[in-house]
Amino acid sequence: EAxxxxxxxxxxxxxxGKVTLSCNQTNNHNNMYWYxxxxxxxxxxxxxxxxxxxxxxxxxxxxxxxxRPSQENFSLILELATPSxxxxxxxxxxxxxGRALYFGAGTxxxxx
Amino acid sequence: AQSVTQPDARVxxxxxxxxxxxxxxxxxxxxxxxxxxxxxRQGLQLLLKYYSGDPVVQGVNxxxxxxxxxxxxxxxxxxxxxWSDSAVYFCVLxxxxxxxxxxxxxxxxxxxxx
Numbered sequence: 001e002a003x004x005x006x007x008x009x010x011x012x013x014x015x016x017g018k019v020t021l022s023c024n025q026t027n028n029h030n031n032m033y034w035y036x037x038x039x040x041x042x043x044x045x046x047x048x049x050x051x052x053x054x055x056x057x058x059x060x061x062x063x064x065x066x067x068r069p070s071q072e073n074f075s076l077i078l079e080l081a082t083p084s085x086x087x088x089x090x091x092x093x094x095x096x097x098g099r100a101l102y103f104g105a106g107t108x109x110x111x112x
Numbered sequence: 113a114q115s116v117t118q119p120d121a122r123v124x125x126x127x128x129x130x131x132x133x134x135x136x137x138x139x140x141x142x143x144x145x146x147x148x149x150x151x152x153r154q155g156l157q158l159l160l161k162y163y164s165g166d167p168v169v170q171g172v173n174x175x176x177x178x179x180x181x182x183x184x185x186x187x188x189x190x191x192x193x194x195w196s197d198s199a200v201y202f203c204v205l206x207x208x209x210x211x212x213x214x215x216x217x218x219x220x221x222x223x224x225x226x
Binding site for chain 2 (some may be wrong): 004031033042043045048056090092094097098099100101102103104105106108
């Protein structure tokens with residue numbers, strides 16, 4: 001039943017390595033989002049998408065790329081991972097501009 | 113500019129007691145408002161949403177919230193809490209149909225004493 005599924009749930013990466021976080025949604029929502037959650041900063045928007053083939057920069061896009069190959073899938077890519085990217089990452093799909101988001105369970109990433 | 117204030121970082125209540133978590137917002141346009149709950153090591157789950165109409169909105173698990181334009185508030189309430197309600201609650205504001213951006217409150221950590 002889970003409508004937004006993230007993989008992996010946990011990831012340990014090395015500094016300088018490439019990391020890909022995946023997200024799949026079955027809500028048939030056009031909009032998808034990537035956030036990171038850190039103590040003291042709350043949730044911050046990294047990238048978002050209005051539909052297949054589109055990606056937009058959020059508030060903290062530096063060091064991240066996004067890919068939306070289909071309506072259902074939205075990936076977050078760290079080409080050269082750094083320890084400062086250690087965080088919990090959440091994917092979400094949205095009902096429409098400004099409307100409710102539905103979040104996945106999160107990916108806990110540690111960059112050593 | 114948009115902002116959300118949750119003035120209580122932590123709230124402790126006894127099981128069976130009533131609950132109110134406070135949320136104040138500031139918005140230049142017509143606000144859309146949400147309450148989310150986050151359990152440990154889980155994602156944010158939508159409790160309820162307000163777009164327009166009846167200012168009292170019902171959510172899941174007996175939660176409700178009341179929108180007040182005059183007070184710029186969207187407080188969350190529950191008549192009788194259960195220990196399983198212990199979690200972090202986020203009040204969230206969007207700019208309505210004017211844009212994608214959501215503004216999150218800092219969260220209120222609720223502890224229900226069994």
